[in-house]
Amino acid sequence: MYLGIDVGTSGIKAVIIDDKGEVVAESRAGLTVSHPHPLWSEQDPSDWWSATNSAVSQLDAAARSKVRAIGLSGQMHGAVLLNKARKVIRPAILWNDGRSGAECDELLRREPRAHELTGNLIMPGFTAPKLLWVKGNEPKAWDETDVVLLPKDYIRLRMTGETATDLSDASGTLWVDVAERKWSEPMLKACDLTTDNMPWLNEGTAPTGILRDELAEAWGMARVPVCAGGGDNAAGAVGVGVIHDGDALLSLGTSGVLFAATKDFRPNVAGTVHAFCHALPGLWHQMSVMLNCASCIDWVVALTNAPSVAGVLTALEQSGRTDTPELFLPYLTGERTPHNNPHAKGVFFGLTASTDPLALALSTLQGVALALADGMDVLTDAGTRFDAITVIGGGSRSAYWGRILASALNKPLIYRSGADLGPSYGAARLARLSIGDGDIDTVCVAPPITGVVEPDRxxxxxxSAKRPAFKALYQSLKPLF
Incomplete structure (x- = not known):
């Protein structure tokens, strides 16, 4: 048995898989996000740890007792600041926090080679500008900071006592030489940091410590190894077998991600494509990332006082509606690809007296799909090609939304067994690889296909007819954001 733990934005997911790769237990514990000021997005790392204990304790005790290794995945880019005693100094600044726009400019001024060194455009969501913000705005916290960790790596610290990370997650800090798969000392220096302030850097399949005695006892496990793991999207790719050049996935979680595996490092800083290390040795990947995806659906359901997301999707499907005149810009917490604009806002346009809650919901689904199509255009411009896309994440449960997405992207969407588990399943696979139980090609096979959604002509x-107005609406409103 192998345990995968995913430190997500909306919750902690835990899954145990057996030697056949079948899921034998799964659980979830919810989390909330704090927005104390405009553009701010924070979580208390102690909440991650409480939710992790809750999620693990919900798993079947007999399955827990047979776990041989643990893998971790998690939301990327978050800044967890620790002092010398390894205590948290302030709430973690999350991936969708947009406060550090000015610091992005400052970082490029400090290190003009930043794009060349990292292969990525500097954006407020990345970790490095967050640290410059802390230095300039919270000098006491800065002076106390001894080590900076990513969210999943804080959980590793609590589990093992080790400060370690993996290359796929660390790629999103802007402190990694992604081509060479190592820390970039010039980028660290530009933030007044050194490798001493960084965790131990590993490939995703490397073991990074052993479960502490007291925790092993509390969780009903042996003192098993904990592997480096991966950033959420890279781990999700491992889970669905997106591990060969040209394989692609669409992650429908809080954020929306189009991810393409690559056999080599393919930066494209002229656009807004992310080029990162994969969670497997010798592989890289490209991503387009939108900050608000399934979170938009949750938001519009709450806005209209609908009973549930599933209920709204069912009502839309039963209504037979396929189109609506309203347009929705899904930029509730800014946007990354293609706009790189933390100030972008969500917008409903074209409301009339006949607009009803279902019209708002449908325009939201379509607005997210159109924004993902913008992201696919950026990947295409970067030279990335793929014929079909595997879907993962909570949004993969809805075939109705899948038809909208497939039609907006004009690509068939492949649904696979366990795809809704996403990164936690991939983390469990990485755990298995970390103890040498099988190789990448046998462990990381694509799960069975449960369905294919083709584009509706x-x-x-x-x-397609809506896209010009969708694009023009953003450009027209950009000066007002």
């Missing part, structure tokens, strides 16, 4: 035409 009529719906594709409808959404």
């Amino acid at each position: 009529a719906l594709s035409d409808q959404l």
Whole structure:
């Protein structure tokens, strides 16, 4: 048995898989996000730890007792600041926090080679500008900071006592030479940091410590190894077998990600493509990232006082609606690809007296799909090509939304067994690899296909006709954001 733990934005997911790769237990514990000021997005790392203990304790005790290794995955880019005693100094600044726009400019001024060194455009969501913000705005916290960790790596510290990370997650800090797969000392220096302030850097399949005695007893496990793991999207790719050049996935979580595995490092800083290390040795990947995806659906359901997301999707499907005149810009917490604009806002446009809650919901689903199509254009411009896309994350449960997405992207969407488990399943696979139980090609196979959603020609035409207005609406409103 192998345990995967994913430190997500909305919750902690835990899954145990057996030697056949089948899920034998799964659980979830919820989390909330704090927005104390405009553009701010924070969480208390102690909440991650409480939720992790809750999620693990919900798993079947007999399965827990047979776990041989643990893998970790998690939300990327978060800044967890620790002092010399390894205590948290302030709430973690998250991936969708947009406060450090000015610090992005300052970082490029300090290190003009930043794009060349990292292969990525500097954005407020990345970790490095967050640290410059702390230095300039919270000098006491800065002076106390001894080590900076990513969210999943804080959980590792609590589990093992080790400060370690993996290359896929660390790639999103802007402190990694992604081509060479090592810390970039010039980028660290530009933030007044050194490698002494960084965790131990590993490939995702490397063991990074042993479960502490007291925790092993509390969790009903042996003192098993904990592997480096991966950033959420890279771990999700491992889980669905997106491990060869040209394989692609669409992650439908709080954020929306189009991810393409690459056999080599392919930066494209002229656009807004992320080029990072994969969670497996010798592999890289490209991503387009939108900050608000399934979170938009949750938001509009709450806004309209609907009973549930599932209920709204069912009502839309039963209504037979395929189109609506309203447009929705899904930039509730800014946007990354393609706009790199933390100040972008969500917008409903074209409301009339006949607009009802279902119209708002449908325009939200379509707005997210159109924004993902913008992201795919950026990947295409960067030279990335793929014929089909595997879907992972909580949004993979809805075939109705899948038809909208497939039609907007004009690509077939492949649904696989266990795809809704996403990164936690991939983390469990990485745990298995870390103890040498099988190789990448046998462990990281694509799970069985449960369905394929093809683009609907009529719906594709409808959404394609909307794209000019969707794009023009953002450009027109950009000066007002």
